[in-house]
Amino acid sequence: MLEVSxxxxxxxxxxxxxxxxISLEPGQTLAVVGESGAGKSTxxxxxxxxxPCSAGQVTWDSLPVRQCWPALVMQExxxxxxxxxxxxxxxxxxxxxxxxxxxxxxxxxxxxxxxxAQGLLDRRPAEVSIGQxxxxxxxxxxxxxxxxxxFDEPLSALDAVTQKHTAQLISQLQGEEGFAALIVTHDLGYxxxxxxxxxxxxxxxxxxxxxxxxxxxxxxxxYGQSLCDxxxxxxxxxxxx
Amino acid sequence: xxFTATGLSAIRSGRTILHPTDVDxxxxxxxxxxxxxxxxxxxxxxxxxxxxxxxxxxxxxxxQSPDEALDPLRSMDFHWCEAERALGLTHDASRQKxxxxxxxxxxxxxxxxxxxxxxxxxQRFVIAMALIGxxxxxVMDEPTSAxxxxxxxxxxxxxxxxxxxxxxxxxxxxxxxxxxxxRVARVIVMDDGRIVEDAPxxxxxxxxxxxxAKSLCAHRNWLELPC
Amino acid sequence: MIQFIAILLQRAVxxxxxxxxxxxxxxxxxxxxxxxxxxxxxxNAIVSTDVVDLIRAEAGLDxxxxxxxxxxxxxxxxxxxxxxxxxxxxxWPDLVTAVSxxxxxxxxxxxxGLMVSVPLALVATLHPGGWLDRGAVAxxxxxxxxxxFWLGLLLILLFAVHxxxxxxxxxxxxxxxxxxxxxxxxxxxxxxxxxxxxxxLEARDQPFLPAFRRRGVxxxxxxxxxxxxxAAIPFVTVFGLELAxxxxxxxxxxxxxxxPGLAGFLVTAIKTRDFPKVQAVVxxxxxxxxxxxxxxxxxxRNLDPRIGE
Numbered sequence: 001m002l003e004v005s006x007x008x009x010x011x012x013x014x015x016x017x018x019x020x021x022i023s024l025e026p027g028q029t030l031a032v033v034g035e036s037g038a039g040k041s042t043x044x045x046x047x048x049x050x051x052p053c054s055a056g057q058v059t060w061d062s063l064p065v066r067q068c069w070p071a072l073v074m075q076e077x078x079x080x081x082x083x084x085x086x087x088x089x090x091x092x093x094x095x096x097x098x099x100x101x102x103x104x105x106x107x108x109x110x111x112x113x114x115x116x117a118q119g120l121l122d123r124r125p126a127e128v129s130i131g132q133x134x135x136x137x138x139x140x141x142x143x144x145x146x147x148x149x150x151f152d153e154p155l156s157a158l159d160a161v162t163q164k165h166t167a168q169l170i171s172q173l174q175g176e177e178g179f180a181a182l183i184v185t186h187d188l189g190y191x192x193x194x195x196x197x198x199x200x201x202x203x204x205x206x207x208x209x210x211x212x213x214x215x216x217x218x219x220x221x222x223y224g225q226s227l228c229d230x231x232x233x234x235x236x237x238x239x240x241x
Numbered sequence: 242x243x244f245t246a247t248g249l250s251a252i253r254s255g256r257t258i259l260h261p262t263d264v265d266x267x268x269x270x271x272x273x274x275x276x277x278x279x280x281x282x283x284x285x286x287x288x289x290x291x292x293x294x295x296x297x298x299x300x301x302x303x304x305q306s307p308d309e310a311l312d313p314l315r316s317m318d319f320h321w322c323e324a325e326r327a328l329g330l331t332h333d334a335s336r337q338k339x340x341x342x343x344x345x346x347x348x349x350x351x352x353x354x355x356x357x358x359x360x361x362x363x364q365r366f367v368i369a370m371a372l373i374g375x376x377x378x379x380v381m382d383e384p385t386s387a388x389x390x391x392x393x394x395x396x397x398x399x400x401x402x403x404x405x406x407x408x409x410x411x412x413x414x415x416x417x418x419x420x421x422x423x424r425v426a427r428v429i430v431m432d433d434g435r436i437v438e439d440a441p442x443x444x445x446x447x448x449x450x451x452x453x454a455k456s457l458c459a460h461r462n463w464l465e466l467p468c
Numbered sequence: 469m470i471q472f473i474a475i476l477l478q479r480a481v482x483x484x485x486x487x488x489x490x491x492x493x494x495x496x497x498x499x500x501x502x503x504x505x506x507x508x509x510x511x512n513a514i515v516s517t518d519v520v521d522l523i524r525a526e527a528g529l530d531x532x533x534x535x536x537x538x539x540x541x542x543x544x545x546x547x548x549x550x551x552x553x554x555x556x557x558x559x560w561p562d563l564v565t566a567v568s569x570x571x572x573x574x575x576x577x578x579x580x581g582l583m584v585s586v587p588l589a590l591v592a593t594l595h596p597g598g599w600l601d602r603g604a605v606a607x608x609x610x611x612x613x614x615x616x617f618w619l620g621l622l623l624i625l626l627f628a629v630h631x632x633x634x635x636x637x638x639x640x641x642x643x644x645x646x647x648x649x650x651x652x653x654x655x656x657x658x659x660x661x662x663x664x665x666x667x668x669l670e671a672r673d674q675p676f677l678p679a680f681r682r683r684g685v686x687x688x689x690x691x692x693x694x695x696x697x698x699a700a701i702p703f704v705t706v707f708g709l710e711l712a713x714x715x716x717x718x719x720x721x722x723x724x725x726x727x728p729g730l731a732g733f734l735v736t737a738i739k740t741r742d743f744p745k746v747q748a749v750v751x752x753x754x755x756x757x758x759x760x761x762x763x764x765x766x767x768x769r770n771l772d773p774r775i776g777e
Contacts, residue, residue, distance in 0.1 A: 035389035160417040160418065160419065161456050161460045162277070162278075164460040164463070186390060188390065189462065193463040216464065216466060217466070226391050229391075229394065230390040230393065230394035230395075231390060233423065234390060234393055234419070236390070236419060236463050237463060237464050237466060238461075238462040238465045238466070239465070240468070241468055287682075290682055294682070301683075302679065302682045304676075308675060308676065309675050309676050309678075309679055310679045311676060312676055312680075314694075314697045314698060314771060314772055315693065315694070323680075323683075323693065324683055324685075326685075326689075327683050327686070
């Protein structure tokens with residue numbers, strides 16, 4: 001399991017993450033919600049070891065997290081790919097880099113699960129739609145069967161209908177593959193619909209960490225309440241009689 | 242007087258992205274223009290603004306992203322004064338202060354250039370600029386996409402009040418039917434460069450006709466919770 | 469701002485020291501005996517080894533690289549450029565005379581470059597892809613491709629030999645500057661036209677301009693307030709580079725038109741291994757280079773403070 005224990009990150013004199021502790025079991029989904037500048041991306045970078053922690057540590061099953069080869073799905077699907085390579089080569093990169101072998105059926109199985117059509121992988125990033133590119137991004141993250149997948153605003157570049165569809169596909173694959181998913185998002189609706197737990201990040205601190213169903217029914221902090229109110233006011237969540 | 246634009250169309254590199262389309266909007270009306278990405282809704286918005294402006298209708302436009310509205314080499318104050326001049330107004334510091342306070346961006350330094358501000362504040366600055374003059378119609382393209390949800394909800398509430406007070410019509414262009422359904426009285430659905438449905442919001446949500454509209458309706462919220 | 473200037477000055481010191489050391493090292497290690505070269509230049513005849521050794525000692529050439537470098541650089545730090553190894557005269561007054569011929573030519577060439585390129589680019593971008601635009605692009609491409617020495621000879625043939633309108637050789641009258649300035653300036657104009665044209669077209673294609681039009685901002689104001697600054701950034705870059713290339717072109721053009729100036733000064737000095745003179749020219753050009761770069765950085769900072777942060 002993923003354990004982030006008492007992690008702090010400093011940039012110069014400012015603390016961008018303060019004493020963060022979270023844990024995440026395989027098969028579970030944790031959504032980290034918060035506004036821009038709250039430290040969401042820094043948290044992802046700290047977990048991946050891309051920024052050094054000034055205190056605390058991040059482990060997967062008591063080992064440094066990098067040894068479990070976590071995967072990342074990025075926000076901007078098109079720019080997440082090398083524009084000169086076919087999508088297939090980009091997708092297979094995690095496998096090549098690690099030198100592992102993936103059985104032949106796995107790519108087809110994942111493609112089917114992500115509704116990626118035959119032939120799409122032979123195109124280049126600029127030749128597919130943003131929604132398609134993001135599904136291929138997810139495929140690349142999952143191809144080498146990582147136990148932990150980090151999603152950095154995976155849906156914010158997509159339109160509303162595609163967002164819900166893609167979220168559905170991610171969730172189905174998680175059921176089959178059993179990876180732990182940490183989703184960073186500003187969209188409480190997405191978090192509420194697909195995460196097991198919601199962590200509210202504000203100014204580098206975790207303000208609230210609650211089971212997703214409980215959160216949208218009764219947030220414990222005023223800030224959590226305002227996030228919920230906003231989600232209803234923007235139609236991400238809806239009350240029905 | 243109804244604002245009417247007829248025969249709006251657009252062709253880009255040989256491909257028709259907007260088939261000939263007529264749109265009319267009544268004064269004070271709130272209309273949502275909804276569709277998937279690539280359905281031609283922004284293009285229709287642009288064509289509508291250009292046509293109505295040519296007719297002398299006072300239209301203001303808030304583009305989807307502040308990058309499409311602000312020059313990175315010019316200060317915020319420069320943008321503001323330029324917008325005032327374009328409307329034939331003289332600089333009015335109290336009006337500027339009022340609008341900036343209304344949109345809660347008093348914290349921004351007007352002498353800085355856009356990139357000295359956060360994107361959310363840039364977007365609200367653009368909205369404030371759109372409200373400088375007296376308006377017949379405000380067109381907003383995905384106004385919430387550059388804003389954090391709490392700020393976005395706040396800004397939309399504030400605009401609701403502002404537009405009601407001034408009896409201004411409102412066209413909201415968005416991919417998000419959930420957002421539109423809460424803010425507009427009439428929904429226009431676009432698909433593949435054509436308007437495929439145009440109905441009052443309540444009626445539309447109950448009985449969407451086309452496939453595109455049905456899909457939008459089915460996916461308009463993430464979760465529905467009992468009251 | 470103060471910190472910014474401090475960084476720039478620091479960079480200038482590094483560049484100047486580097487240039488000084490590199491030239492000294494190159495001259496020192498160049499094949500052939502510098503003392504012999506100096507001796508030949510002084511006496512204009514074959515000289516005995518005693519005389520050469522004498523010169524070697526006198527010019528400090530027997531002391532080894534570092535002490536020779538030190539002996540040269542120390543007085544320079546207080547502004548003393550030293551004396552010519554060949555004539556024994558002070559370097560500074562001769563250098564000033566040379567610069568007084570070269571500087572007006574450089575400025576005139578830049579003026580020609582600006583006065584040709586700006587109108588040409590503006591006309592070309594009136595109708596992108598139209599025949600005026602294509603003509604301007606073709607002219608500019610030809611201009612970039614033509615070497616200065618060839619263009620110079622053609623201009624001499626036409627204006628001095630056939631038409632007899634302008635003088636070709638020397639620098640006696642103000643008219644003497646016209647042909648060399650044209651030779652240099654047309655090359656500068658060609659590359660400036662190209663960059664200005666593409667800069668303007670790119671600036672007009674910025675994603676935010678449609679919003680300004682819909683806001684009702686007049687076309688004239690958009691061109692003046694938003695297109696111009698964006699087009700100016702690449703233009704300023706290339707203008708700075710052109711200034712540097714100009715120093716190189718000047719040498720060729722001064723030789724072709726037999727003008728006195730830095731070129732003659734430098735070529736003689738190198739031939740005779742006149743260390744102090746060569747060093748003086750290198751330092752002057754390095755200073756010009758550094759100052760130009762400083763100015764460009766300041767202009768950049770004014771146009772777009774994001775650059776260089």
